[in-house]
Amino acid sequence: MSLTPQWLDELRTRVSLSGLIGRSVRVQKAGREFKACCPFHNEKTPSFTINDDKGFYHCFGCGAHGDAIRWMTEHQGLPFMDAVKELALLAGMDMPAPDPRAAQRAEAAKTLHDTMAAAQDFFARNLAGDAGGAARAYLATRGFPARIVEAFGFGFAPDSRGALKSALAQFGTPQLVEAGLLIAVDGREPYDRFRGRLMLPIHDTRGRVIAFGGRILTAEKTDAPKYLNSPDTPLFDKGRTLYNLHRAAPPARASGRMVVVEGYMDVVALAAAGIAEAVAPLGTALTEDQIERLWQVVPCPVLCFDGDAAGQRAARRAVTRALPLLKPGHSLSIVTLPTGMDPDDVVKAQGPAAMEALLTQGLSLIEALWVAERDAGPLTTPEDKAGLKARLIEATETIQHPDIRALYRRDLLDRFGALAFPARDRGQPPARTAAPRRGTKGPNGRWLPPEPPLPPENLTQMQKVGQVLLTLRPLLAAVLMGLIADPRLIVRHGEQMARIGASDLTQGGLLDSLLELGDSHGGHGDAPGLESADLVTRLVERGLVLPTIDDLGGMPYDFIARGDPAGIAESIEIIVELPLVELALADANARTQHELTEQSFAEQQRLVQRKLALRARLGQMGRARAAL
Known part of the structure; x- marks a missing residue:
């Protein structure tokens, strides 16, 4: 179906935004607007306003902003089209005539969802059966309680090239290949992708299975990857999907914290330790789309990386990806775990309280950028220091928002100045040619530099x-x-x-x-x-x-x-x-x-x-x- 801007504007006009939000949040009349405690972050004093005339809501605390459609997608967790359909029903509007091609795609997706649900049932039955003994033994070594194993839907893929293919034969081989469950190689019969692995389902924001991740259990297969994820399919885009987001988003909005770890087993370990608001990327560095999705839930997610070299590289890539996307009120906090430890190691060795303490000690994004560039190499020569300055300026130039770019540049160059030009010893008089700086008087009575005006966008x-x-x-x-x-x-x-x-x-x-x-x-x-x-x-x-x-x-x-x-x-x-x-x-x-x-x-x-x-x-x- 074709949703024109005019039709969507009419839909927004017909829906009472305060009434819509009032179905799940207690709202109060405040003049021509309505107020409420923000449902996107934990607060005691209302800073969330709803304006029916202009058709938008805004939180002055966390910056959440949007219209009726965005409320349904971000707060209610509905896909865009489902949100539109529900609002149209409330407004008494008919949906536009369906597009036959879109209907075909929707029907195909529905069939793929059925296929993935059947595959999840197959893996879960195998974990509980005789073939799943090795997988159950591995879960026991990880110390995951039964409630966690059940909640996360652990399963087991038999070490067979055709077990799943036979069990799901009713869906047909082409459908199983399209779902990423079978591997098709020219000149060979398609065979099961996941074999001899502990399985975890990957869900979309509505809780539907769209992919799988599998951990190898057979030590003899040294040439096989330790972790294997589904390929991209019509249902699954690994660069846009965050593992466990459908479960983590509600507690994250309530606590105001979202924790991003490196892998899905880290997510499970944190959930077992009582930290429910954890997600993970899926075999890739954190992408721009994933950062934007995190910001839709909380304004400052906590990125928690392992203390090894790979973890540090992942942190650096995340900082680089986030800089161009920065906007007022949205950033990242970077937590680095002790060397050689992942979240499960910290929890087992020091307890959940130690992990909670580490999560509160994250570096701000600008601090993480400064530390990463400062420690990237030696700073013993003028050329080394000039290189640091060049890297800092190059990093700030990637920031798209002009105000944030100007503020980052000034802060980082102030840090560089303090490092490259340390204050002289007290016994040595300052150079007479050094001009004082201006603006306001500091504690010593000298003029300090003024705050520079932020540059206009034009x-x-x-x-x-x-x-x-x-x-x-x-x-x-x-x-x-x-x-x-x-x-x-x-x-x-x-x-x-x-x-x-x-x-x-x-x-x-x-x-x-x-x-x-x-x-x-x-x-x-x-x-x-x-x-x-x-x-x-x-x-x-x-x-x-x-x-x-x-x-x-x-x-x-x-x-x-x-x-x-x-x-x-x-x-x-x-x-x-x-x-x-x-x-x-x-x-x-x-x-x-x-x-x-x-x-x-x-x-x-x-x-x-x-x-x-x-x-x-x-x-x-x-x-x-x-x-x-």
């Missing part, structure tokens, strides 16, 4: 901001000249001047030095402090180039350069605010392109008016003062 807008900064260079030159002419004004305007992004105007070193010298030589308000001539001497000693009238570019800012207090105050306000308004306007323009609302349009217009007012002040200031 590159064209960023270029416009750069042009604004260039137009302000003559005005900043006049301000710097005025401060040198009257150093008392440095302290008076120090806090506001510290917000100037002067490094973008190529005059940051001079401004930094003015702030430091003005703050450290006794000038406070109108009280005597550093004299102009002395200030010039100190600046020249630092190798700084002082601005001249030529730097004003012919603009009528001479009164500012001579130290006019009112002109300097007004100029600093414009230099600080105009670039920030441009950045905010760039962001507002980007938002209105994606979602135009009354609030976003009003904010955009307010910023436009503020930008025009600042530019008008800039022009009027020069003309009015030049006439004095």
